[in-house]
Structure formats: structure tokens, C-alpha cells
Amino acid sequence: MCPDSVRLLNGSSRCSGRLQVKTNPSDQTWSSVCEADLDLQDAQVVCRELGCGAPSVLQGALYGDVHTPRWSPEFQCGGHESALLNCRSSGSARSSCSPGKAAGLTCSEVNEIRLVGGASRCAGSLELKFLGQQRPVDPRFFTLKTAALICEHLNCGSTVSFEPTDVSHQSVWIIHSYYVQSHSDLWNSVTSINSPFSLKLTCSDSVRLLNGSSRCSGRLQVKTNPSDQTWSSVCEADLDLQDAQVVCRELGCGAPSVLQGALYGDVHTPRWSPEFQCGGHESALLDCRSSGSARSSCSPGKAAGLTCSGRRGTAASTPL
Structure with missing residues (x-):
């Protein structure tokens, strides 16, 4: 209806x-x-x-x-x-x-998605509330595309990793990810099984890469104020190699290989982040010092696009 x-x-x-x-x-x-x-x-x-x-x-x-x-x-x-x-x-x-x-x-949704037991709201064991029952999710058939949709739905950043964890033998939900093209498809792709495994999913809290060819590439956006859950674009001039190293590390990717404006599309009326001043050793971009004030505009073609090399050994072990 x-x-x-x-x-x-x-x-x-x-x-x-x-x-x-x-x-x-x-x-x-x-x-x-x-x-x-x-x-x-x-x-x-x-x-x-x-x-x-x-x-x-x-x-x-x-x-x-x-x-x-x-x-x-x-x-x-x-x-x-x-x-x-x-x-x-x-x-x-x-x-x-x-x-x-x-x-x-x-x-709120009658069917709900949440991550529980992690260090932040964007990390933990993936659980679905479906048909009135809250259960963990089995790792089988789970893909990077489904992970990205769930991270987006939770208003978290890009997918950092997902991996199976042991649980006591119980009823869990399994997502048949080959049917999932958008978030609305998710609930038509869920069935119940018994499994000794559940899925641990980690999304970044405050950075994401959009429109890239992989989870380690895209146009960079930052959530500079987690309380308002709003994402801001970054000007190419406000991001240097040390900043890029921190972003790639935060996303569980390798070293930065390309940093270029409009590499993954441009933004015409964005909200811009401040200039970051990282040393390159920080674990998260928001741990870095910044200029404190955001630009009011950014030249056309200068929305920062970033490509990191592939996954580090600590990233998802589940086949993609």
C-alpha cells in the first residue's frame, strides 16, 4: 500500500x-x-x-x-x-x-539495524530487528556493497572492515546480498538460519569516501561535528599528504596514492570543513589540529578526491 x-x-x-x-x-x-x-x-x-x-x-x-x-x-x-x-x-x-x-x-523504522558492543555507534556486532525479533547477522553472503549501504543508513562513514566472530549456537538472520541493490531491498533478502557465527562490522565515525571505484577511493567528506550528524566536503587545498595518510589509515586502507580535486565528482553548494593540520601519525582525522574555521567557498573542481592503496592486513578478511 x-x-x-x-x-x-x-x-x-x-x-x-x-x-x-x-x-x-x-x-x-x-x-x-x-x-x-x-x-x-x-x-x-x-x-x-x-x-x-x-x-x-x-x-x-x-x-x-x-x-x-x-x-x-x-x-x-x-x-x-x-x-x-x-x-x-x-x-x-x-x-x-x-x-x-x-x-x-x-x-524510526519498524525494521531496525544496529551495531552493538563496539567502541562507538559505528562499530560492533551487526543486528537486525526483523519480524519483531532482534538477532545477529550471519557473515555468509555478506558483501562490501551491503556493508556500505548499512554504514550509510546508520549515517556513519565508509566501511572499514567486516569479519566473522564466534557466538553460541543460535538463530540468526542471514542477508542474501546478491539481491541487495539498495537499502529498500535489504528486508526482502533476509532469512532465518541457525549458525555459530555472527558478523562484526566497523564503519568509520567521521570520514567517508564517495563515488569511488572501491571503498579506498572517492570524494572525501568529514563529519566535523558528530552531534549534528552533517557531512562536509573538503577543499583540495586544505588536505595535504599527511592529512591523506591519516584518512587512509582511519579507513583501514594503505598509503595514499592520488590526491586531486574533482577526481570523483565535484560539489557545487557544499558545506566545507576547516583546513586540517595533521602530522601523519594520528589514528583519525579529527584527532588532528585544524584551522578552526571552514572556508565559505571552494573553487570549482577543487573538492578533494582521494585514492588510497588497497586494504591493509587488518581490514576485512571476508571475501569481497
Whole structure:
């Protein structure tokens, strides 16, 4: 079943994205919603209508912004309604909405993914809550592509490693990764088996490489403030060889071999990180000193792209 009048766009799952509403079903036109016109009670109704769990994040431009939208009216839900259009509304839509204020919404999922027992929220034993049961994941058939999708879903960085670990004989979930092309495919690819093994997955906390040909190459992004979970691009001029050595080490890769702007695509309206000043020996990029202030812009073609040599011996032992 598809909801008639609400949808979430550009999210990492069906339960997250930029909110749009079809306020007049007769003309089949979708309108964006201003963050100021959506409160927690409204978000509860949207999440319920989509068959998701409770709202966890409500923030403007969390999943991209809109420059020339059609705006919906302000909703006035009690929180108990089954659909957003069953709520009262202000009756008239805004003529504009401030930049960065198109409402983005994240609802919890009925099916959940988590990493437990690790040193951070981005590392640990992989567990799925599926069909109401929380179980570990068996390492068989698990691939780098599936690992990358899970790291992205958790808003962590790139995959560092995954490997089997021994557990007591128990029922576990197994992911048939050859069916998985996107996060939405994951839940159709899970079955139950008995296994003495589970899977330990490590994603980086605060760095990731995008659009590369392997997990050790791509356009570099950094989460400089973990509390707001927002990723920033890095200007080529703000990253030198010592910085690159730290990034490659943090991702469980070998030494840097190429550092070049726009090598893996460019960014037109990014949020930029500060200049890093690493000695080259640090274990993580955020352990390095930095300039303290980010650039307001970066020249076209200068978003840092990085290629590290292949995996070190400590990285994933599971065949990719």
C-alpha cells in the first residue's frame, strides 16, 4: 500500500527524507512543507501514515532544500490522526519559506539495524530487528556493497572492515546480498538460519569516501561535528599528504596514492570543513589540529578526491 498524500524524498530509507504533501488530490501536485509549519504531533501522524515508527529527527534541509517549491499550509494535528490530511490546517499556504527550511523528517523504522558492543555507534556486532525479533547477522553472503549501504543508513562513514566472530549456537538472520541493490531491498533478502557465527562490522565515525571505484577511493567528506550528524566536503587545498595518510589509515586502507580535486565528482553548494593540520601519525582525522574555521567557498573542481592503496592486513578478511 502506498500513502495517497504524503511522501519522503532523498532519504536513506523509506522512513526518512524531505517531506512533501499532496494537499489537493484532484490536481496530483506535490507541495513541500516549511519546517516551521510542522511540529512533533504533525510528524507523528506522517510517520504513522507511512507505516514507520516514531519521529526521531525533524530539521530543515536535512535531506536537501528546495528553491522554487509550492508550499503547503501549516498543519495542526493532535497526533492521533491516521493521515496528515485528516488534521486541521491554517487553510492558506505560505508564499515562501526561508532557505534551508524545507522540512526534513526521519522516522524510526519498524525494521531496525544496529551495531552493538563496539567502541562507538559505528562499530560492533551487526543486528537486525526483523519480524519483531532482534538477532545477529550471519557473515555468509555478506558483501562490501551491503556493508556500505548499512554504514550509510546508520549515517556513519565508509566501511572499514567486516569479519566473522564466534557466538553460541543460535538463530540468526542471514542477508542474501546478491539481491541487495539498495537499502529498500535489504528486508526482502533476509532469512532465518541457525549458525555459530555472527558478523562484526566497523564503519568509520567521521570520514567517508564517495563515488569511488572501491571503498579506498572517492570524494572525501568529514563529519566535523558528530552531534549534528552533517557531512562536509573538503577543499583540495586544505588536505595535504599527511592529512591523506591519516584518512587512509582511519579507513583501514594503505598509503595514499592520488590526491586531486574533482577526481570523483565535484560539489557545487557544499558545506566545507576547516583546513586540517595533521602530522601523519594520528589514528583519525579529527584527532588532528585544524584551522578552526571552514572556508565559505571552494573553487570549482577543487573538492578533494582521494585514492588510497588497497586494504591493509587488518581490514576485512571476508571475501569481497
